[in-house]
Amino acid sequence: MSDIFVLAEHRQGELREVTLEMLTMAGQLGSPVTAVLFGSGVNDFADKCASFADKVIYVDDPMFENYNSAAYQAALVELIKAEKPGLVLIGNTGQGVDFAPSLAVELDLPFCSDIVSISMEGGKPVATRQYYGGKINGRIEFKDADTYIIAVREAAMPAGDGGKSGEIVKTDNPVTTEITVKRFLEYVEAAVGEVDITQSAVLVAVGRGIREDKNMPIMEELAKAMGADLAASRAVVDAGWLPQDRQVGISGKSVKPKLYLAVGISGAFQHVTGMKGADLVVAINKDPDAPIFQYADYGIVDDLFKVVPALTEKIKEMKG
Amino acid sequence: MNVVVCVKQVPDTSDPDTEVHIDSSGRDVDRSKFSFVINDADNYAVEEAILLKEKHGGEVTVVNIGPETANQVIRMALAKGGDSAIRLEDEKFEFSDAVATARLLAAAVKDLGCDIVMTGCMASDDGYTAVGVALAQVLGLPHAAMVKSVEVVEEGKLKVAREIEGGLMEMIEIQTPCVLTIQTGINEPRYASFKGIRAASKKEIKLMDLAATGLSENEVGEAGSKSVMAQYSMPEIGELAEILEGDAAETSVKLAGILKDKGLV
Numbered sequence: 001m002s003d004i005f006v007l008a009e010h011r012q013g014e015l016r017e018v019t020l021e022m023l024t025m026a027g028q029l030g031s032p033v034t035a036v037l038f039g040s041g042v043n044d045f046a047d048k049c050a051s052f053a054d055k056v057i058y059v060d061d062p063m064f065e066n067y068n069s070a071a072y073q074a075a076l077v078e079l080i081k082a083e084k085p086g087l088v089l090i091g092n093t094g095q096g097v098d099f100a101p102s103l104a105v106e107l108d109l110p111f112c113s114d115i116v117s118i119s120m121e122g123g124k125p126v127a128t129r130q131y132y133g134g135k136i137n138g139r140i141e142f143k144d145a146d147t148y149i150i151a152v153r154e155a156a157m158p159a160g161d162g163g164k165s166g167e168i169v170k171t172d173n174p175v176t177t178e179i180t181v182k183r184f185l186e187y188v189e190a191a192v193g194e195v196d197i198t199q200s201a202v203l204v205a206v207g208r209g210i211r212e213d214k215n216m217p218i219m220e221e222l223a224k225a226m227g228a229d230l231a232a233s234r235a236v237v238d239a240g241w242l243p244q245d246r247q248v249g250i251s252g253k254s255v256k257p258k259l260y261l262a263v264g265i266s267g268a269f270q271h272v273t274g275m276k277g278a279d280l281v282v283a284i285n286k287d288p289d290a291p292i293f294q295y296a297d298y299g300i301v302d303d304l305f306k307v308v309p310a311l312t313e314k315i316k317e318m319k320g
Numbered sequence: 321m322n323v324v325v326c327v328k329q330v331p332d333t334s335d336p337d338t339e340v341h342i343d344s345s346g347r348d349v350d351r352s353k354f355s356f357v358i359n360d361a362d363n364y365a366v367e368e369a370i371l372l373k374e375k376h377g378g379e380v381t382v383v384n385i386g387p388e389t390a391n392q393v394i395r396m397a398l399a400k401g402g403d404s405a406i407r408l409e410d411e412k413f414e415f416s417d418a419v420a421t422a423r424l425l426a427a428a429v430k431d432l433g434c435d436i437v438m439t440g441c442m443a444s445d446d447g448y449t450a451v452g453v454a455l456a457q458v459l460g461l462p463h464a465a466m467v468k469s470v471e472v473v474e475e476g477k478l479k480v481a482r483e484i485e486g487g488l489m490e491m492i493e494i495q496t497p498c499v500l501t502i503q504t505g506i507n508e509p510r511y512a513s514f515k516g517i518r519a520a521s522k523k524e525i526k527l528m529d530l531a532a533t534g535l536s537e538n539e540v541g542e543a544g545s546k547s548v549m550a551q552y553s554m555p556e557i558g559e560l561a562e563i564l565e566g567d568a569a570e571t572s573v574k575l576a577g578i579l580k581d582k583g584l585v
Contacts, residue, residue: 011484067490068492069463069464069465070462092449093484093485094465094466094482094483094484094485094488094490095484097441097449097450097453097465097466098453098463098464098465098466098482099453100450100453101418101419101422101450101451101453101454101457102453102454102456102457102463103457104419104454105419105422105454105457105458106457109546110546110547111417111418111419111450111454111546111547112417112418112547113418113448113449113450114447114448114449129447130447130555131445131446131447131552132331132333132340132349132444132445133333133444133447134555135333135340135555136340136342136349136552136553136554136555137552137553137554137555138549138550138551138552138553139549139550139551139552139553140547140548140549140550141547141548141550142546142547142548143545143546143547143548145546151450154485180495181462181494181495181498182462182464182492182493182494182495183492183493183494184490184491184492185479185491185492185493186491187488187489187490187491188481188488188489188491189488189489190486190487190488190489202584202585226579226585227585234504234505235504237505238360238364238504238505240508244487244505247487250485250486251483251484251485251486251487251503252486252487253486253487254486258584259579259582259584280582280584281561282561282575282579283561289339293560293561293563294557294558294559294560294561295561296561297561297562298561298562298563298564298575298578299560299561299562299563299564300563300564300571300572300575301563302567302568302571303568306567306568307568307571307572310568310569310571310572311572311575311576313572314572314573314576315576315579315585318576318580318585319585
């Protein structure tokens with residue numbers, strides 16, 4: 001297969017890790033790897049990409065100072081038409097989900113989102129992705145094409161060590177018309193709450209299994225007994241049962257407590273990604289197939305409404 | 321402000337009692353024991369569409385691809401404030417990938433003359449996070465994904481917040497008509513009133529089959545999909561947690577003991 005393009009992703013002065021993960025993944029597929037970097041004055045990102053790629057195409061233009069899906073899509077359309085890569089990898093991230101599908105439609109190319117692994121079979125890619133919140137996998141095959149577009153899940157595999165020294169090719173911005181349909185305004189940081197869960201030593205995390213707001217007090221009592229702070233999965237925050245600054249996961253916080261007690265949390269990757277830094281993970285969930293048990297050190301497969309009050313009493317008793 | 325909102329009916333896999341089993345074909349799951357609900361993100365999209373209508377006037381059209389049983393989620397959206405509905409159904413639509421699905425939705429949406437098309441940002445069953453953005457391209461409209469707030473700035477212009485990693489909000493300005501994929505938590509979805517449910521039960525749901533879409537067989541379903549889910553499999557399970565056995569009284573004692581030994585309580 002001809003070259004593999006990997007789109008470099010960066011934001012607010014940082015090259016995002018998913019870039020190096022994808023370059024590592026691409027490097028295992030047996031074709032030359034080209035990192036494609038759109039930015040404005042980000043030579044150091046070009047250097048970093050070069051250490052993971054055989055070539056870096058760097059478009060240095062003020063148009064790319066901040067992310068704009070329409071600009072990224074327009075530039076990639078031109079580059080793909082000109083360079084004809086065999087495969088294009090884009091992060092299935094806040095940026096990538098915002099243009100990878102429309103890019104594929106514009107170029108009429110095969111596309112699949114949120115894949116966790118890729119292999120080459122008969123000269124074309126075959127991908128694996130998860131369905132039903134990670135309970136089953138699906139094998140994705142593509143119809144024959146010159147180029148395939150695949151959006152790769154963040155943290156699907158760790159980044160390697162690099163060690164390459166690809167040539168950096170500065171390229172003129174292929175987009176010559178101003179983008180008017182969409183304009184970047186600013187970034188607004190998430191609100192800071194009363195507790196910074198990224199600093200908590202012990203976290204009791206609540207998931208959808210709690211079912212109703214009126215059940216929250218049993219979690220509060222457990223957290224109090226343990227001297228823990230409460231954290232939450234997205235479902236609990238969406239429902240308004242805990243504030244957003246308690247959310248753990250990709251769209252919330254990444255935490256690193258000594259103990260993470262996950263209660264009624266199924267363990268979708270969006271959540272698990274945020275709790276990987278915990279020293280010890282304990283999960284309480286009534287579903288023995290819940291993915292959370294793959295990430296936990298200890299598990300209790302039972303109804304949380306039975307276990308949580310019993311555990312609270314036991315801990316209170318121990319503490320005297 | 322006319323808004324189209326696309327809704328999907330999905331198995332209620334948030335219920336821990338719902339088990340997902342692969343069926344004998346290997347390309348579908350056993351649906352016989354599922355209960356079905358509106359996709360979570362789509363529920364927020366319906367609410368956002370109705371909020372816009374209440375504030376700026378106009379109409380809300382509900383669009384769905386699904387079997388007759390999906391009328392349940394369509395009627396609930398109508399009961400909350402939707403004005404009309406279209407459901408696309410044809411056996412030729414089966415195994416459509418995200419792009420072919422977008423093509424079908426576009427066939428239903430293109431002549432409605434709306435200002436905003438909304439979808440949920442992700443379906444809980446396939447997790448594609450792709451259909452809405454693909455739909456925008458098929459329609460030739462600008463778009464924004466993972467939208468967590470929508471504000472009308474002036475005629476033909478919206479200010480929207482996209483929720484990206486770490487809860488960071490990317491604020492952008494976008495021209496209408498456009499497509500927005502709505503993130504969960506953007507609002508508080510209402511419950512339908514009895515009056516609304518009664519009124520919705522009388523509303524017509526317009527049906528579209530393949531012929532009505534104006535698309536050819538080669539543009540829809542598996543034939544029209546360039547990516548194909550060929551085979552489901554059970555994931556390889558990594559090393560599992562040490563499961564503490566016994567009833568709640570026993571497991572809580574065991575766990576408290578472990579935490580004490582490790583100096584964590």
